[in-house]
Every structure is written in C-alpha cells, then in structure tokens.
Amino acid sequence: MTASLADTSRRLDLTYLMADPPGLLSWNGLGHILSCLWIMMAALAVSGPAAHGLAAFFINGRAWLRWPARVLAQGLAFLPLTALALAAAGGMAGARGWPVPSLMPLENEPGLASWLWYWTPAVTLLCLPLTAQIFAGLLAANASPRRVLMGAACLAAAGVVMLSETLEILPGMAAPARALRQAHPAVLRHAVAHLALLAGLGTALAALWPAPARKHLISAADLIREGAVVIGCAPWRLWWRHRLPVLARPAMALVLDALAWCAALAGAWGCLVPLPLLADLHTAGEHFLEQPGALPAAALPVALCSLSLWLAARIVRHGST
C-alpha cells in the first residue's frame, strides 16, 4: 500500500543502475576517472614514503623483526577496506554524531574545511592498506620498489571502487560498484572496464618509478635451449622433462596469491551483500552504526584466511616463508 522509504531507495538505486552509464570518454566518465586517479595518487603519495620510512627502520639492523613485521603488515593489508570504511563512518556518525558528508544529503558549506572533510577521510582510509601492502612488499628479499608500487596501484584501484560504494565519495563510481554487487550485465562490462582502466593507469604511473639497471645474464631457459641444440635433442622435450617441474612451483604460488586476494575481496564485498560463509560479516555490516567496532573484528577471520593463503604461497615458492 504505502511505498516505504526502503522501496524508494531501491527504486532510486534501480533507476540509477538502469540509466546509461557515463562513457569512458565522455566528460562525466573522464571526470570520474580523474577523480579516482587523484585519490589513488594522493593515497600513494602519502603511503609510499611512509612505508619506505617504516621499512628503512626494519631493514637497517633489526633483521629479526623483519618477518613478523612483514606478516603483520600483510595481514593488515588483507583487512577488508569496506569494513574499515563502514566502521569509520559508524564511529563518526553513530557514536559521535559527526557528519559524513558524502553519505548524507546535507549541503556542504563552501570552504576549505568542508572540501578537506569530504576527501581526506577517504584518502586516509585508502592509505591504511596501501601503507601496509607497500611496507610488506619492501621487506621482502630482493624487493623491487617499482613492482611493489605497481602492485599497490592495483590495490588502490580496487580500494577506490570499494570506497565509492561504501562512502559514495564519487557518485559516478557508485554505479560500477553497484553493478558488481548486483551483477547487472548492462553495466558490468562498463564496471570492469573502469576498474581495468584505473588499475592500468595506476600501474603505468607507478612504473615511472626509477628501477635499478639489471645485469644481462643468460637465463636457465636459454642454457637449456643451447644444450639441447648441442646434444641434438629437441628443446621442447628437455623443457617438458626438466624445466616444467621447476616452473610449477611459482605457478602454484601465483594461484595461492590470487586466492588470498580473492578471499580479501570477498570479505570486502561480504560487508555489503550477503555472501555464503560470511553471514556474520554481513550482519556486522548492517549494524555498523550501532556497533562500529564489531565490523573489523568480524573481518579478522577473513584477513587471517587471506594471510594463510599468502603464507602458503610463500612456502610453495621459496620452500619457507
């Protein structure tokens, strides 16, 4: 009989979803991409130096602390960003009654303070997993700062989409995020394109970071190919018998790494939508206003699961963590 507000909200969501998404090259699409990029770059600009500073503290002389610090940092990086964002919003609005302007219909008063209050919480939230991820990457043996930054840029792209969904800082990006939630085929392609473009741009920018020149060495594959030619054997046969078993370990490690990040992503989405095995997380996400602290606690098992998979990947790759 009566259209409830929930119905209205759903209707608005649906209308928004069914509307034509802004094209990538349209002004709106370009504007959203640039906004996302600036948040990503701001977060990377803060978290990159901070992670370097922290890593330097551990690299120079405190080797025994390096492993636990790295594992702890990686665990923090796996904490779902949506859980952190919802907990922060719940803590600000629910416990303290502070405004969260991006989530409220209230008008922003013009001025620097309002502008900063709109953007800085999102940048700060994004900095947390990025700093942890970069820090953990830098503590790895033979770490390449450029590769670490490129990985962090991918994480930042996913983080911006998550923040758009939870904090709605970019209304234009909320549509792709909702598309991922509701799996609407018409907008899903657009969402994936947005995400890929963001990640691509982020990694491209991160790739500008100067990398040390590498010495030219003959690879193991080259040696095998030359040896096979010398003894008159087909190179592919030797590669199949001797080289493939060696390559299987990094491949399996890669799969485990991917599973770890998938679990983290599932945790992030599980705060917003009901997913199998993550009912507690979703329930905590629904009560983020009343109990904001419960959400990170509920997300901890997911982070531990991701961390376990990540450690397994290290064991498979190197024979130890």
Next chain:
Amino acid sequence: MPSRRLTPFLPAIFLAAALAWSGWMVVSRQQARLPGEWRVLLPGALPELHPFLPADEAERQILDLLHEPLIRLDRQGRPAPALAEEWRWHLRVSCWFADAARAQAGRRALEAVPAETRLEWGLDEARIEENALALRFAKPGTPGAGEALRLLAGHSPQGTTFWRVETWPEARDVMREFAAHPEHEVKRIWFDDNGACEIVTTLGQAAVRAVLADWLRPRLPRLPETRALGEAAGLAEPVLEFRLSPSRARWPDGAPVSADDVRATVKAALPLALPGREGLRHIQDIQAEGDGILRVIYRRNLGSVLAAWIGLPILPNAGAGGTPAPHAASHAGAGAWRVARRDERSLLLERRDWESGALPQRLRFFPAQPAHSTRLTLAARGIDIIWPNESGMSAPPPWVEKRPLPSAGQLLLLWNARSPRVADPGLRAALDRMLDRSALAEKNTAQVSDSFFPEGMWFTPPARQTPPEPGAAEQLRNLGWLQDLEGVWKKNGVPLEFTLLAPEDNAPRLALAQAMALQWLDAGARASIETLPQNSIIGERLATCRFDAVMLGRLNEPGYDMSAWWHSGGRLNYSGLADARLDLLLEALASEFDLTRVPARALAVEERLRELHIALPLLADAPHAAVSRARFAGRPGSTLRELLSPAAPLPPNLKMLEPKE
C-alpha cells in the same frame, strides 16, 4: 638524524593534520547549526510542486505551506477558515419582468408581506436589477422561495424557460454570440464537456425555437437537436458566499486576493479533472462584492460542492492571459512560505514574514537517500523530519519519534451485483465474513478500513459497534449451501467459486489478492485470481461490468458526495448497483447544505451500503513521519503545518523534562 628519519612521514602527518582540522571545523559548524532551519528528508525525488496535482502526501504538505485555499480541514477533519474567514450558503431567485415598473410592483408586494412571514420564508432581501427582481433567501431549498414566486405570479413576471441545445464543441462560440445578443434575452448559458449547452431565457417556447433556428442555420453546417427542459416563474440558484480574511488573503506583493484570482484558479483547475473537485464543474459564475466578499453561483442544488473548495490552492491571476501557470515552482502563492532556492540537491523554503522572528525561518527538503544513508543521517542528527518513513524505523533510534500521518487512501473489495455468481447479497455477506482483515492489514503495514467514506473527516461515520452476526458458515447454510468432504461449499453440485481481478503491475496488491484467496480457500470458497494491467481492469472490465470481484483503490477526498460510486446513474458505479432507496439517500446527502446534518445522512448511506454488501472496505494506508524528539517536544501533530504551529503550552502542574538523548 631524527629529522631526516621523519621526512618520509611528512605527507602522512600533513594528511592527519588536515583531517583533524577540517573535522573540528565541520563538526563545530554543525553543532552551531541555527535553530531557524529544519531539515526534511522526502520519500522520493524533489517535488515538481504542481499546486493541483501533488504526487504524494509530502508534496501536498509542502504545497499547503506555499499556497492557501479558501477553506482547509482542521485536525479533526472539519472545514476550517483559511483565506476565507467565513462562508455560508444562500439562495438567489431571479424573476424577470417586462419592465422595471412591474418589477417595482412585485417588490412592493413582497414588502407588504408581514415581517413574520418573510422571516418564515427566509427572505433576506429583494433588490431591483434593471427589469428583474433578485430575491435573496437565507438558505437553499427553503420552501419560502416557492411562496414568494407564487405571490409574484400575480404581477405578470416573464416566464423563464430552460433549453438544451445538443451542439458540439466547435459551435461554442456561435452559441455564446447567440446568448450575448440582447434580443434573445438569454439570462444564463451553460456548456457541457461534450459541447452541448443549456440556456435560460425569458422568450416564449415558440419564439426560442424560431430564433435559434434563424441564428444557427447560416452559422452551423446542420441544426442541432433542441428541446425544452422546463418552465418556471423564476430562476433559483444556490450561492456560496465567502468572506475573505483581510489579514491573510493577500499576495506576496500586498495585493488582496480577488474574485479574478479565484476565477482564474477555477479556470486552470477545470481542465485537469481533479479528483474530488467535481463540484467546480457546477459553478455558473463567480462574482465579487467589494474586496472582501466573493460569491460563487451554482446551477444545481448540491451542498456537497463546498468540498471542492477544501484545500484547493488559490493561485494569482496571471493578468492578460487570465490563467495562472500552476506548474511553475516559483509561482507565488498566498501561503506563509515561499520557494527561496531549488537545485538538484535540495529545495529551500523561507518564511515570507521572516522579519517577524518566528522559528523556523527556513525549511530545507532533501530527496530520498538509500536506506543506509538515511540511517547515518539520522544518527548524526542531520535531519529533523523523515517522511513518510518506514525504513530503518523497525527499531527507531531513541532521538526519533514516529507519528501517524493522515491516511491518503483506502482499498475496497468491490462485488459485481450483476454477476450471476455473486449476485446474492447474502452470499456476498458470507464471503465478506470469511476475510480476516486484521491479518491482511498486519501483512501490509496498513490499518483496517471501517467506512465507505474517507477516514478522519467530520462526516465519516464512527467505527460501529457491530451487532452479533451469523458466521460465514451459518450464513451459507441458511442460503442452502452445503460443505463437501473437502470443505468446499456447494449448492446444487456447483462449488462456490468466483474470480478476483487484481492488477498485474501492482505487486503489493497482487500479494494481497493472493492472501485473500488463501483465506477464502481455507473457508471453503475458491477464488481464482485473474491479473490484468490496471488500465485494462478499469477500461475493459469494470466499465463493462465483466467481473465478479475486484480490489479498487480510492483516494481520500474531502467530499461527501458518493453518488458517483453508488448511485444507479453514477459515473463510477462499476458494481452495477441499482437500489432506489440508496439512490434517494445519496441524493439527499449530495444536496445537503447544512454541514451539521451531513454526518447523519452519511451514516444512513453507510448503513444502506452495508445492508447491500456491495463492497467491503478492506484497508487504509497508515503512513508515518519520523520526527526528532528534541526538536519537536511539545509540538503535537505530524504534518508540517501542525509541527510549524506554535508549541502548545504545557499544563501548569506538569514539570518540563528535557528529552533523554
């Protein structure tokens, strides 16, 4: 060097400082929010603010602040003064004579009547207008009018004849020119929607036919059918007189609300065929006497037409065009508020008399937000009123209070009296009793509707104390129905079954139909649900009476004339009901001018409708507003107008308590 070690953390420190500073500034600004602004979260998008066609209750309440009607309903659902501080009915009888001398003679004859008799007749005034005598009686329908005309008959008044000319819309101008011609002595002319017209003239019957034929033959492609409707000594017309409030009936520029404005408003409203405003169609003329008196002259004796003015926003006359542009959001109304600003994010209303210092001075409306955003805004105390609100209100936060809003509509179960399967009123009564309306209401967050009349009006019959009635089973047994082993009622081997029409494009109503069908099935009656688009239900099935039962939604309108629904000749009488006694009761109700007698007449209609079991009032919606306890402590009501009215003083023996938050 410690300073060099800290260098990588400088961006993070800067970010933390920016976060802390901006948060402190924004939070202190929010806490210092002026008490002069209320923030309201709407149930949907920002409203269009069409004065005559509000999309929902929220828009209606906003419009109620921007515009003023002549009459509005008070909290008890009674007509209350708005622009008009007073209104009353009287009867005007016009009697035409061959010349002014004869009219004067007629007037003298009336003056010769003893004062007691004139008082008994209710004759207030007799005035000469050229060669006509205009009599004013205290109330319409008074028998004194007939007595006075009988007395005047001895002074040779010109007879008045009523004619109907079946013209078409294109012939309207031709008929207007005919009426304006002085030789035709046309006193009144009236056009129907289809272009047919009725005229009142003092020419004799033979003369009218000849004059009409001479006038129309060269001007129209064919002669329309013409027939005389009747003849009388004078023309009696009910007149509704409004006395406008000198303080309130003013536009923002200080100009008084005039008859031109009211006339222009009616002109703008008529083409829209507004529900509940059918009474406007019976207006013959709108006249003014000075600045403060407005007379609306009607052509039919229908007291119920008063309801058309209740809540009808009066718009300023646009001037040359004569018709206001009602859809313009910035259009100035006579209300105490005006639209100050409107953009995509909000709508801002300001008090017109903000210098008075009354609080609040501003109302800011925001469009609906997703549910979590609404909850967050509520938690941060960023909104004062949410409306109507059901989301997140199952466990409302302690600083929010739910208050009921007026019901906007009701749902009827309508039976088809002409359908052989449900033609028996006794069978319909049994089927009605099989339904558990309370259970249906609970599922639909609605309330049980108990009347055929709109909820909460001054004429709505009170919830009746029902005498013990036989149950559905006993009723059916009395009618010769028997239950088989499966519990299905049968008569002569034919099971009790019928079809219930439900709209396929209205999911809640479809679910309700299914719940009703289940209740009937449990009681032994088979109801099969037939789904059609809502427009098809009305246009194809109801209009042609091809259904057994249907659920019909009806808006709550302030009018008490129910003839359209239940009179045998009613426009919306889809049930095919034809009951002579009900027709008489409905006619008596529609023609009642005395508002104090309306409730009794409405009760008689309601009881007759219940006896006929032609429909069952099912549910009425039960909307709520959620208001901030701190802001509205001591302010009763739930509508904006009620909340904006000054806070009621507390009884002296009660201590003022601070709201607990």
